[in-house]
Amino acid sequence: MNLEDTIKNLPEREAPAALKRKTMRKILVIRYRPYLYLALVLLIANLVMSANYFYSYIASSAAWEAIRAFIQGSDWNFSYLSNFWLAVKELMPLDMFLVVLISFVSVIHLIVFFQHYRRELLKI
Amino acid sequence: MSEGLVDKNLIIAAKNGDMGALSAIISAYQPAIYNHLYRLVNNPDDAADLAQETFIKLYKNRLKIDLDKSFNAWLYKIATNTAYDWFKKRKSHPEDLIIDDENLNFETIEAERSYYQMTEIDRVALDMALEEIKPAARNLLLLHYQQGFSYQEISEITGLPLNTVKIGLYRARKDILKSLS
Numbered sequence: 096m097n098l099e100d101t102i103k104n105l106p107e108r109e110a111p112a113a114l115k116r117k118t119m120r121k122i123l124v125i126r127y128r129p130y131l132y133l134a135l136v137l138l139i140a141n142l143v144m145s146a147n148y149f150y151s152y153i154a155s156s157a158a159w160e161a162i163r164a165f166i167q168g169s170d171w172n173f174s175y176l177s178n179f180w181l182a183v184k185e186l187m188p189l190d191m192f193l194v195v196l197i198s199f200v201s202v203i204h205l206i207v208f209f210q211h212y213r214r215e216l217l218k219i
Numbered sequence: 220m221s222e223g224l225v226d227k228n229l230i231i232a233a234k235n236g237d238m239g240a241l242s243a244i245i246s247a248y249q250p251a252i253y254n255h256l257y258r259l260v261n262n263p264d265d266a267a268d269l270a271q272e273t274f275i276k277l278y279k280n281r282l283k284i285d286l287d288k289s290f291n292a293w294l295y296k297i298a299t300n301t302a303y304d305w306f307k308k309r310k311s312h313p314e315d316l317i318i319d320d321e322n323l324n325f326e327t328i329e330a331e332r333s334y335y336q337m338t339e340i341d342r343v344a345l346d347m348a349l350e351e352i353k354p355a356a357r358n359l360l361l362l363h364y365q366q367g368f369s370y371q372e373i374s375e376i377t378g379l380p381l382n383t384v385k386i387g388l389y390r391a392r393k394d395i396l397k398s399l400s
Contacts, residue, residue: 098392101345102364110253111267115245118271122241122278215238 123215130208137201144194223291224248234284241281245274251366252298258361259302261350269305273298289372296376299358306354341399348398356391363388 223230224247232240252273257266276297284290349357362368362376370388374381 098345098395099364101342102349102360105258105342105346105349105365107250108254108257108263108266110249110270111263114253114267114270115242115249118245118249118274119238119242121271121275123238125275125278126238 120216123212126215127208127212130204130211134201134205134208137197137204141194141197141201144197148194223289224251225290227286230284230286230290234281234286236281241278244277248294249274252294255295255361255366256298256302258349258365259354259358260305265305269298269301273301276301289375292368292372292376295362295366295368296378299362299376302354302358344399345395348395351398352391352394356387356394359384359387360391360395 225244229240229243233244249270253266253270256269256273257263260266260269273294277294280297284293349360352360358377359373362373363370368376370381370384373379373384373388377384379387
């Protein structure tokens with residue numbers, strides 16, 4: 096064979112079997128990265144809101160008293176429970192609503208994200 | 220002119236973000252791209268990494284696909300640039316990636332070419348000789364003879380002027396025969 100034909104007929108180097116799967120996985124990670132970042136931002140926002148909510152809640156003396164009484168268990172009574180409820184009720188409207196809302200959105204977002212990711216992974 | 224390995228509709232679908240279409244394109248092109256990169260870098264692991272990088276770049280730049288131009292040539296352009304970047308990162312000799320086009324004209328090249336078409340070459344020896352010549356020269360030989368790209372397409376893939384491609388191929392043939400002898 097001459098030079099041209101010999102180059103044309105050089106033996107094929109076979110690609111590793113897992114190469115395509117690895118490539119597609121990396122592409123999927125790149126594709127879904129913005130959604131993953133959004134999920135993380137929502138999760139962090141959720142954690143911050145929760146921490147803020149529970150801080151306010153713990154800081155309230157009535158709630159703190161109720162928790163302390165609950166832990167000690169000795170002189171626990173209904174007046175603590177009503178104080179506890181009043182404290183929660185007082186703090187709930189804004190903080191609680193936001194915590195619940197962000198939790199709900201982040202959970203739904205994560206479910207949708209993983210479902211899409213799984214579906215795309217199955218297409219490979 | 221080299222023929223594409225996939226249907227145009229598949230390329231359009233991949234351009235629109237269809238992962239199934241992209242997966243089909245990767246299946247069709249991966250063996251050839253890997254083989255080309257393997258011969259360029261002479262290492263299976265690096266070739267696999269570069270092939271992966273090539274297809275990731277294909278995904279990232281999918282909106283730049285020009286449906287009126289050869290998709291095949293465009294993908295090999297990405298693969299070639301990826302390999303050249305790899306050579307640069309490894310601090311290879313910069314002159315290895317340059318095609319010298321001085322003191323030659325195309326008539327001389329065509330006259331010499333008939334000689335190479337007549338010469339008998341051993342496949343195993345050629346395989347080894349390919350590893351010895353400059354990567355840029357190796358790239359031209361592989362693109363033209365193995366992948367079947369025209370001079371014009373190689374010019375688009377490598378970004379070299381048409382005449383430089385012709386002269387580069389002539390020099391590459393000469394280098395490889397010198398290496399064989």
